[in-house]
Amino acid sequence: MSAPTFLDLFCGCGGFSLGMERAGFRCLAAIDFNEEAIATLRENFPDLGEERARYEDLTTFRPERLAQIIGTEPVDVIVGGPPCQGFSGARKVDGTNHGERLKDDPRRHLYREFLRYVDFFQPRVFVMENVLGLRTAAGGAYFTAVQHEARVLGRAAGRPGYRVHEQIEDAFALGVPQKRKRQLIVGVRNDLSGYFPPDLKPALRARPGTPLGAAIGDLPPLPAGGGQEDTAYDRGWRKAALRQFGAVARNYLYKVLELRWSRRLTAHRARPHSARDLRDFALLSEGESSAQAMRRGVEFEFPYDKTTFKDRYTRQSRFGPCSTIVAHLSKDGLMFIHPWQNRSLTPREAARVQSFPDWYQFPVARTHQFRLIGNAVPPLVVAARENARAHCHAPTLTATIALAHACSHKTPDQDREGETPTQTEAQRRCGIVHSPRGFAGIRRGFAALHRFVLRHRRLSHRFRESGRTMRVLLRLRQVQPANLRGEFR
Numbered sequence: 001m002s003a004p005t006f007l008d009l010f011c012g013c014g015g016f017s018l019g020m021e022r023a024g025f026r027c028l029a030a031i032d033f034n035e036e037a038i039a040t041l042r043e044n045f046p047d048l049g050e051e052r053a054r055y056e057d058l059t060t061f062r063p064e065r066l067a068q069i070i071g072t073e074p075v076d077v078i079v080g081g082p083p084c085q086g087f088s089g090a091r092k093v094d095g096t097n098h099g100e101r102l103k104d105d106p107r108r109h110l111y112r113e114f115l116r117y118v119d120f121f122q123p124r125v126f127v128m129e130n131v132l133g134l135r136t137a138a139g140g141a142y143f144t145a146v147q148h149e150a151r152v153l154g155r156a157a158g159r160p161g162y163r164v165h166e167q168i169e170d171a172f173a174l175g176v177p178q179k180r181k182r183q184l185i186v187g188v189r190n191d192l193s194g195y196f197p198p199d200l201k202p203a204l205r206a207r208p209g210t211p212l213g214a215a216i217g218d219l220p221p222l223p224a225g226g227g228q229e230d231t232a233y234d235r236g237w238r239k240a241a242l243r244q245f246g247a248v249a250r251n252y253l254y255k256v257l258e259l260r261w262s263r264r265l266t267a268h269r270a271r272p273h274s275a276r277d278l279r280d281f282a283l284l285s286e287g288e289s290s291a292q293a294m295r296r297g298v299e300f301e302f303p304y305d306k307t308t309f310k311d312r313y314t315r316q317s318r319f320g321p322c323s324t325i326v327a328h329l330s331k332d333g334l335m336f337i338h339p340w341q342n343r344s345l346t347p348r349e350a351a352r353v354q355s356f357p358d359w360y361q362f363p364v365a366r367t368h369q370f371r372l373i374g375n376a377v378p379p380l381v382v383a384a385r386e387n388a389r390a391h392c393h394a395p396t397l398t399a400t401i402a403l404a405h406a407c408s409h410k411t412p413d414q415d416r417e418g419e420t421p422t423q424t425e426a427q428r429r430c431g432i433v434h435s436p437r438g439f440a441g442i443r444r445g446f447a448a449l450h451r452f453v454l455r456h457r458r459l460s461h462r463f464r465e466s467g468r469t470m471r472v473l474l475r476l477r478q479v480q481p482a483n484l485r486g487e488f489r
Helices: 015-022 035-044 063-070 111-121 137-151 212-216 235-256 275-282 290-295 347-353 366-375 397-407 412-417 423-429 438-479 482-488
Strands: 005-009 026-032 053-055 077-080 125-131 162-170 181-189 227-231 265-269
Touching: 005 015, 005 111, 015 026, 015 077, 026 035, 026 063, 035 053, 035 366, 063 111, 077 111, 111 125, 111 137, 137 162, 137 181, 212 235, 212 347, 265 347, 265 366, 347 366
Parallel strands: 005 026, 005 077, 026 053, 077 125
Antiparallel strands: 125 181, 162 181, 227 265
16 A cells, blocks of 8 residues: 655645654645745755745645646645744733734634645545644634634535544653644544544654753753854764763654764854843753742843843753744744753754754754744654554554544445445554554564573573583592692682
């Protein structure tokens, strides 16, 4: 069976696409109306080319035109994250997104462009990602509208519509080293028997609760304004980070960031800061915000109203999750001060916190790098386990998409009889092992057996050698003169 296909709408720099491709899905096209985002996408997905990595405005680019480009291949899944600024909780203070003074923002209606593509291509599954503010903006009106419009999609034209449900993803629980919760809206086409379990499990390469220090502790230290776009790794710092954070750091560096595939360190350049800001940074303890510091009597130099801007600075902690990486990093990094260096995070550090591997390039100016990284979906949240379709018992995002996709394929006999395929039959058609652990469990079992055999051989060898030595000593004791036997007592 060929790999399931997907479209990535409002794709940004490619976080969703990277996670889906790692899970075994094949990208047919990715579209965004940001030139730097598409340049980054094309750099990292060269197979898409300019034809399928499209710089287009989805309000004017018609799905019929995209259908001409991708040809007759069916679209199994559509994923995407329509712009979230219209729902962001960060804009509650002035009433822009919440409350009685809610201001009109056309970006709040871009979900309809996403649904227009869903209506045209009729994928088996769609997944829309957005901020939690979608639930409460305008008293929840948009949240209700998105689900309702998705459920009735195409019914007037005789199409089946979608079963829709919502769930919240916690990136830190899925192995991403930051406090990041996002809203998922998931639809499965009504004429299919697939389902989407509500609980997401970490990808096989992920370790829930990975701290910030494990993700960035190996990077060479920089002063504010220091660093280069392309430089060598510092092996000494990597060894120190592995000593401090142990297996968690080793897992994140080699399995998530894939350091073995990256020869050079890129985008590790710190932005400059004023002398006043640097003096204020130095007053913060690790893991402390300026509000907490002021409560213990610290006086800062920044000239803003300290009652309104009391959380202006935050020094992150190496032992916990980072604050949510946001696009505002492109303006300043005052909420993202390095845990033990007197500067804000670099683009590469932010990309690592978002779980982008180190080989992933951001060939644009530093300001654009921060914005693209902050707007991205963390690939580790999207990525399923290896052999995702074999892990229906522990569904990750892409594993459950794959299950819905698998369950949607009927055998000819079932088509004739009008029966619904069972989950076991769908698994068998996709090559899924019936064992609750699947292929990965079998591999782990054989690996454990192999380790046991090697250990048993080593122990057996030691016992044999000890036995030979004892037998020789006993013979010597019997044949040697009495005055020498004391040596063996």
